[in-house]
Amino acid sequence: xxxxxxxxxxxxxxxxxxxxxxxxxxxxxxxxxxxxxxxxxxxxxxxxxxxxxxxxxxxxxxxxxxxxxxxxxxxxxxxxxxxxxxxxxxxxxxxxxxxxxxxxxxxxxxxxxxxxxxxxxxxxxxxxxxxxxxxxxxxxxxxxxxxxxxxxxxxxxxxxxxxxxxxxxxxxxxxxxxxxxxxxxxxxxxxxxxxxxxxxxxxxxxxxxxxxxxxxxxxxxxxxxxxxxxxxxxxxxxxxxxxxxxxxxxxxxxxxxxxxxxxxxxxxxxxxxxxxxxxxxxxxxxxxxxxxxxxxxxxxxxxxxxxxxxxxxxxxxxxxxxxxxxxxxxxxxxxxxxxxxxxxxxxxxxxxxxxxxxxxxxxxxxxxxxxxxxxxxxxxxxxxxxxxxxxxxxxxxxxxxxxxxxxxxxxxxxxxxxxxxxxxxxxxxxxxxxxxxxxxxxxxxxxxxxxxxxxxxxxxxxxxxxxxxxxxxxxxxxxxxxxxxxxxxx
Amino acid sequence: xxxxxxxxxxxxxxxxxxxxxxxxxxxxxxxxxxxxxxxxxxxxxxxxxxxxxxxxxxxxxxxxxxxxxxxxxxxxxxxxxxxxxxxxxxxxxxxxxxxxxxxxxxxxxxxxxxxxxxxxxxxxxxxxxxxxxxxxxxxxxxxxxxxxxxxxxxxxxxxxxxxxxxxxxxxxxxxxxxxxxxxxxxxxxxxxxxxxxxxxxxxxxxxxxxxxxxxxxxxxxxxxxxxxxxxxxxxxxxxxxxxxxxxxxxxxxxxxxxxxxxxxxxxxxxxxxxxxxxxxxxxxxxxxxxxxxxxxxxxxxxxxxxxxxxxxxxxxxxxxxxxxxxxxxxxxxxxxxxxxxxxxxxxxxxxxxxxxxxxxxxxxxxxxxxxxxxxxxxxxxxxxxxxxxxxxxxxxxxxxxxxxxxxxxxxxxxxxxxxxxxxxxxxxxxxxxxxxxxxxxxxxxxxxxxxxxxxxxxxxxxxxxxxxxxxxxxxxxxxxx
Numbered sequence: 025x026x027x028x029x030x031x032x033x034x035x036x037x038x039x040x041x042x043x044x045x046x047x048x049x050x051x052x053x054x055x056x057x058x059x060x061x062x063x064x065x066x067x068x069x070x071x072x073x074x075x076x077x078x079x080x081x082x083x084x085x086x087x088x089x090x091x092x093x094x095x096x097x098x099x100x101x102x103x104x105x106x107x108x109x110x111x112x113x114x115x116x117x118x119x120x121x122x123x124x125x126x127x128x129x130x131x132x133x134x135x136x137x138x139x140x141x142x143x144x145x146x147x148x149x150x151x152x153x154x155x156x157x158x159x160x161x162x163x164x165x166x167x168x169x170x171x172x173x174x175x176x177x178x179x180x181x182x183x184x185x186x187x188x189x190x191x192x193x194x195x196x197x198x199x200x201x202x203x204x205x206x207x208x209x210x211x212x213x214x215x216x217x218x219x220x221x222x223x224x225x226x227x228x229x230x231x232x233x234x235x236x237x238x239x240x241x242x243x244x245x246x247x248x249x250x251x252x253x254x255x256x257x258x259x260x261x262x263x264x265x266x267x268x269x270x271x272x273x274x275x276x277x278x279x280x281x282x283x284x285x286x287x288x289x290x291x292x293x294x295x296x297x298x299x300x301x302x303x304x305x306x307x308x309x310x311x312x313x314x315x316x317x318x319x320x321x322x323x324x325x326x327x328x329x330x331x332x333x334x335x336x337x338x339x340x341x342x343x344x345x346x347x348x349x350x351x352x353x354x355x356x357x358x359x360x361x362x363x364x365x366x367x368x369x370x371x372x373x374x375x376x377x378x379x380x381x382x383x384x385x386x387x388x389x390x391x392x393x394x395x396x397x398x399x400x401x402x403x404x405x406x407x408x409x410x411x412x413x414x415x416x417x418x419x420x421x422x423x424x425x426x427x428x429x430x431x432x433x434x435x436x437x438x439x440x441x442x443x444x445x446x447x448x449x450x451x452x453x454x455x456x457x458x459x460x461x462x463x464x465x466x467x468x469x470x471x472x473x474x475x476x477x478x479x480x481x482x483x484x485x486x487x488x489x490x491x492x493x494x495x496x497x498x499x500x501x502x503x504x505x506x507x508x509x510x511x512x513x514x
Numbered sequence: 515x516x517x518x519x520x521x522x523x524x525x526x527x528x529x530x531x532x533x534x535x536x537x538x539x540x541x542x543x544x545x546x547x548x549x550x551x552x553x554x555x556x557x558x559x560x561x562x563x564x565x566x567x568x569x570x571x572x573x574x575x576x577x578x579x580x581x582x583x584x585x586x587x588x589x590x591x592x593x594x595x596x597x598x599x600x601x602x603x604x605x606x607x608x609x610x611x612x613x614x615x616x617x618x619x620x621x622x623x624x625x626x627x628x629x630x631x632x633x634x635x636x637x638x639x640x641x642x643x644x645x646x647x648x649x650x651x652x653x654x655x656x657x658x659x660x661x662x663x664x665x666x667x668x669x670x671x672x673x674x675x676x677x678x679x680x681x682x683x684x685x686x687x688x689x690x691x692x693x694x695x696x697x698x699x700x701x702x703x704x705x706x707x708x709x710x711x712x713x714x715x716x717x718x719x720x721x722x723x724x725x726x727x728x729x730x731x732x733x734x735x736x737x738x739x740x741x742x743x744x745x746x747x748x749x750x751x752x753x754x755x756x757x758x759x760x761x762x763x764x765x766x767x768x769x770x771x772x773x774x775x776x777x778x779x780x781x782x783x784x785x786x787x788x789x790x791x792x793x794x795x796x797x798x799x800x801x802x803x804x805x806x807x808x809x810x811x812x813x814x815x816x817x818x819x820x821x822x823x824x825x826x827x828x829x830x831x832x833x834x835x836x837x838x839x840x841x842x843x844x845x846x847x848x849x850x851x852x853x854x855x856x857x858x859x860x861x862x863x864x865x866x867x868x869x870x871x872x873x874x875x876x877x878x879x880x881x882x883x884x885x886x887x888x889x890x891x892x893x894x895x896x897x898x899x900x901x902x903x904x905x906x907x908x909x910x911x912x913x914x915x916x917x918x919x920x921x922x923x924x925x926x927x928x929x930x931x932x933x934x935x936x937x938x939x940x941x942x943x944x945x946x947x948x949x950x951x952x953x954x955x956x957x958x959x960x961x962x963x964x965x966x967x968x969x970x971x972x973x974x975x976x977x978x979x980x981x982x983x984x985x986x987x988x989x990x991x992x993x994x995x
Contacts, residue, residue, distance in 0.1 A: 079619050083838045085612065085720040086599040086621060088753050119834050119880070123853055128837035181853070183842070312880035314889060317724035317831060319754050 048199035061191035062089030073184035081189035083126030103139030124164035132160035153198030204268035216340035362393035381412030424501030531589030538589030545591035585631030611864030621718020638673030647938035668698030693942025696954035700917035703965030711949030712757035715750030773806030783915020790960035816902035826892035833876030921964035
């Protein structure tokens with residue numbers, strides 16, 4: 025969808041040219057509605073194949089689509105968060121044959137999308153224009169069985185239509201992005217917005233958020249756009265950055281050698297670390313768009329829009345600002361990173377809740393950013409009271425950091441009361457006297473290592489900490505052991 | 515039509531069943547006997563559902579015995595065009611590609627019929643995917659006209675028209691995209707009506723051209739047609755184009771007459787018709803005049819463009835609607851080494867020549883670079899026609915014209931000349947393009963002794979008036995015959 029101008033004749037040549045990438049992204053986000061876009065089937069990931077299906081989403085003869093109101097509202101939330109104009113809109117049919125598309129056309133918005141003309145500001149402060157954010161239906165999922173994994177060399181294919189008809193919003197950016205890392209920052213912020221607005225769970229690994237990238241290169245200072253390529257199959261942020269870096273280098277090398285970039289669609293091969301041509305512009309499909317006669321236009325009137333805006337919570341930028349203000353004096357680069365992580369995952373409310381219940385903000389932020397956020401397998405829910413209690417125990421020295429992390433893991437997995445969990449596991453704080461005793465014991469058992477440590481072999485601290493942990497079955501606090509060792513060395 | 519002993523009218527039959535005077539089982543058994551007698555010659559049915567029909571009839575008889583109300587069409591046998599989905603009963607659309615397809619769900623109209631006590635006795639033959647005007651495009655062979663088996667019954671709902679005309683059933687449902695109810699009604703001498711677009715739910719009607727398709731009734735009398743319309747009309751949340759305010763007509767007001775009504779004889783639907791057809795339209799105009807209407811001649815030249823616009827819009831939508839028959843999920847599959855070749859082989863074997871022709875026409879009309887000249891232009895013509903008809907309805911309440919340019923033609927007469935076949939729809943297409951109701955009511959016969967119907971056209975939501983005008987015409991015929 026990125027506008028393209030033909031490459032100018034006056035392309036500077038030579039080694040001293042400084043190249044600039046011009047990147048635009050198309051992000052597909054699955055909306056977390058209860059039901060699908062045009063029928064009453066459950067919108068749910070990971071169920072038994074072909075269980076969430078009905079005549080409508082299977083495209084059976086005679087079936088008709090009915091638009092899901094909740095999907096329209098979530099699309100409007102996204103539009104609002106991206107500062108778009110929300111407009112009366114309509115649906116078209118995009119016609120092409122593919123086995124995972126039940127009707128062999130996709131119902132999508134074409135010349136009258138619901139959201140147009142907005143912008144997004146990345147956490148680093150770069151502003152990227154938004155062309156449009158429109159609604160469409162997802163396809164089913166095909167898996168190819170047999171010799172290879174591509175359709176061309178499979179023995180047969182299996183199609184799961186649970187995903188067919190799941191609502192999507194496609195967010196198309198202007199070609200305002202200038203580097204692979206900025207592209208990553210854009211996707212990060214967009215995911216944070218999707219999560220904060222409740223529109224999507226933002227998970228790339230499950231395919232809830234999928235990114236296609238358009239990239240061209242031009243010498244810095246040149247205004248006009250060069251021929252671009254579109255890269256598909258970017259399933260992670262890592263793939264996005266790697267693919268864009270690879271493609272930037274490929275295009276620069278090509279143009280520097282006097283060649284010309286051909287407009288084409290590329291497939292990112294993550295294992296091989298390179299892009300592979302899928303089809304050229306000449307081979308592009310003719311989708312034969314025409315207005316979907318089975319649906320009527322949607323008019324998100326002023327009153328409906330006011331309701332949606334009123335129901336919109338804090339957006340990521342506001343959430344980050346709020347959390348950083350709470351961090352106050354402890355704000356450093358690490359804290360800023362942790363705040364971003366926590367907000368992207370929609371976990372800032374947990375930090376705030378723990379702090380309100382008396383937990384130290386630095387510890388709450390670190391534990392959520394590192395421990396809670398890592399468990400991105402979905403449905404992270406931990407009782408804020410229990411979480412705050414655990415942090416208070418750790419801060420008060422009742423539990424070592426290691427013990428606290430163990431208790432937290434159990435809280436996340438099963439819930440419960442942190443004191444009970446700690447007691448069941450025999451966790452109790454070691455007094456500094458008993459810790460000193462154990463350290464003395466370990467030193468006396470390992471005189472050779474101790475001698476080398478005294479002579480300055482610092483990495484042996486880890487050896488002693490490990491021994492103390494073993495002797496105390498993990499009850500000792502690693503930091504306290506290190507402090508004791510340093511104290512004994514003098 | 516000698517040798518047939520037609521059933522009583524639908525409402526008469528329902529009254530007898532409700533009062534216990536006649537059992538639903540008897541009504542259905544008699545209908546099945548007539549099917550066994552006549553259908554080998556006519557081939558109006560693709561599938562006869564004897565067993566489920568008798569079960570349903572027994573259910574109604576039990577309800578009557580228990581003092582319940584089985585509905586306004588209690589025990590009335592009905593035939594359904596084979597593009598209406600019936601749960602567990604194959605629904606072929608007259609196509610090889612769906613020859614063995616058994617829908618897992620009922621169309622909304624089928625559910626409504628059952629709730630009203632009607633008993634489905636089978637699925638009727640049709641031009642493949644409703645594309646045709648003679649029922650010769652059925653993959654399962656043609657249907658004969660009950661008035662002359664060498665003639666076509668019209669189409670695409672030829673099976674439904676013939677099933678009613680032959681007296682096998684008092685009621686049938688058809689679908690009308692460009693005249694597929696009204697034209698066969700005219701050729702078979704029965705009443706056929708296309709409702710306002712959105713008045714009857716399309717959920718479960720296998721789509722031909724979504725913006726034009728409407729389900730409607732066939733009956734031997736206007737009153738029965740109105741009663742059937744009343745059962746199937748109304749809002750359906752499963753169809754986004756269903757009107758929120760589509761209402762049943764008041765059967766008590768059917769005989770209110772046309773006194774003081776302004777009726778326009780639509781020049782374009784008279785002048786270019788066969789002389790015997792034009793004469794019947796003039797005669798019908800006289801009937802309305804004598805009944806107290808003020809009859810004027812009116813010309814809407816834009817009507818002439820309807821045919822061309824229709825034959826771009828309908829194939830365009832069809833090319834998309836029929837894409838799903840790809841061999842992947844249901845219907846015919848012809849195996850091939852890869853998916854694309856399987857799709858192609860399936861469609862090559864499963865679709866007949868007329869369907870292929872229209873898919874190609876429609877695909878072309880929507881293609882990049884041609885869209886604006888063809889599909890876009892056709893939609894603009896459609897808008898112009900809607901405006902022109904709107905102006906006409908500023909002057910008159912209803913329009914009168916022919917339904918079909920000729921009486922029933924001989925089988926095979928037009929099969930090699932698609933354009934000549936397409937012209938059979940010239941009188942009926944305007945109402946599909948404007949989304950307005952229209953009815954064909956038999957008024958007499960032509961020089962060949964075959965039936966001729968005239969068409970009454972009204973603006974959207976004009977169902978009460980269209981039935982009233984038709985009643986006056988029907989009465990005049992009954993009194994002279």
